[in-house]
Amino acid sequence: MVDSNQIGFGIGVHGDKKQVNTVFSNSYYYLQDNTRGKGIYTYDAKNSNRLPGTLWRNADNQFTAKYDGPAVDAHYYAGVVYDYYKNKFNRNSYDGAGAPIKSTVHYGKSYTNAFWNSYQMVYGDGDGSTYPFSGALDVVGHELTHAVTEKTANLIYENESGALNEAMSDIFGTLIEYYNNQNPDWEIGEDLSFNRQGFRSLADPTKYGDPDHYSKRYRGSNQNYLVHTNSGIINKAAYLISEGGTHYGVTVNGIGKEKLGNIFYRALTQYLTESATFSQMRAAALQAATDLYGAASAEVISVGKAFDAVGVN
Ligand SMILES: O=C(O)[C@H](CCc1ccccc1)CC1(C(=O)N[C@@H](Cc2c[nH]c3ccccc23)C(=O)O)CCCC1
Ligand SMILES: [Ca+2]
Ligand SMILES: [Ca+2]
Numbered sequence: 384m385v386d387s388n389q390i391g392f393g394i395g396v397h398g399d400k401k402q403v404n405t406v407f408s409n410s411y412y413y414l415q416d417n418t419r420g421k422g423i424y425t426y427d428a429k430n431s432n433r434l435p436g437t438l439w440r441n442a443d444n445q446f447t448a449k450y451d452g453p454a455v456d457a458h459y460y461a462g463v464v465y466d467y468y469k470n471k472f473n474r475n476s477y478d479g480a481g482a483p484i485k486s487t488v489h490y491g492k493s494y495t496n497a498f499w500n501s502y503q504m505v506y507g508d509g510d511g512s513t514y515p516f517s518g519a520l521d522v523v524g525h526e527l528t529h530a531v532t533e534k535t536a537n538l539i540y541e542n543e544s545g546a547l548n549e550a551m552s553d554i555f556g557t558l559i560e561y562y563n564n565q566n567p568d569w570e571i572g573e574d575l576s577f578n579r580q581g582f583r584s585l586a587d588p589t590k591y592g593d594p595d596h597y598s599k600r601y602r603g604s605n606q607n608y609l610v611h612t613n614s615g616i617i618n619k620a621a622y623l624i625s626e627g628g629t630h631y632g633v634t635v636n637g638i639g640k641e642k643l644g645n646i647f648y649r650a651l652t653q654y655l656t657e658s659a660t661f662s663q664m665r666a667a668a669l670q671a672a673t674d675l676y677g678a679a680s681a682e683v684i685s686v687g688k689a690f691d692a693v694g695v696n
């Protein structure tokens with residue numbers, strides 16, 4: 384029996400209709416997308432902690448039940464993230480060689496988080512105060528960007544390199560949301576909450592208690608907190624590079640989202656090393672901007688000003 388590529392009909396976490404690429408094999412339709420790299424595969428943990436769980440399948444290629452929603456979004460949004468990296472940077476999947484992209488949904492019981500575990504993306508259902516975690520494209524982009532980072536700079540997930548790791552995921556999660564162009568914004572996770580409040584803001588990190596200047600960085604020892612809060616300093620610099628603004632008296636001329644993406648992607652893939660500091664991020668971004676736009680370019684000037692504005696020299 385030869386497998387065949389199909390197109391299924393799905394309804395996402397928010398009741399939004401979307402087509403999903405599936406495979407028909409031995410009388411079942413699977414959430415397997417053979418049109419991108421070596422495939423995108425979506426699994427069901429059935430509210431256990433076992434990974435990856437079972438490859439999602441049904442008999443009619445219709446993924447419209449409420450229970451199907453998280454799988455539909457994980458599968459569809461993984462395809463959007465694949466397309467962003469392929470179309471913008473000609474990167475074929477997170478490893479550049481078409482690596483299969485695997486996601487598991489319905490992980491755990493009332494699990495109110497998501498993660499990349501070096502092998503796959505994992506999404507909880509939330510605890511009733513949030514939507515299931517694959518229901519936000521910026522979150523899916525955030526998680527898959529952890530995979531890209533791991534295969535490139537491999538930024539150590541603690542202290543400043545860990546905050547850089549987090550910032551890269553927030554920044555590219557946001558750029559991917561703008562690429563998809565459905566209610567794009569500079570917040571992370573707003574699609575997961577009932578009151579539209581996100582987890583973090585790149586435009587104004589202080590909105591959620593995160594620092595927007597190096598002098599305000601968290602210097603404690605809780606690493607999971609540190610990486611998710613000190614990322615605000617780099618997130619703010621990225622926002623200023625793209626959109627411009629005056630921050631603590633320093634004025635930055637915005638150069639737009641495309642150039643921000645080009646500069647940060649080049650920094651991530653060509654210059655950052657696993658133990659990079661914020662200061663080394665500034666140097667990497669300046670070098671990337673110089674490579675791309677020239678030494679005395681407006682882009683290089685904006686990058687320098689943005690890092691000045693957040694106190695990173
Ligand atoms: O990928 C990441 O950096 C986060 C991974 C969190 C995690 C870490 C270690 C083991 C398991 C899970 C997940 C996300 C995150 O930023 N989580 C934050 C915020 C958060 C989500 N759910 C929470 C529940 C309680 C407190 C904080 C949170 C965190 O874990 O801090 C990224 C986008 C949204 C979810
Ligand atoms: Ca949005
Ligand atoms: Ca967002």
Ligand SMILES: [Zn+2]
Pocket residue numbers: 525529549552
């Ligand atoms: Zn993260």
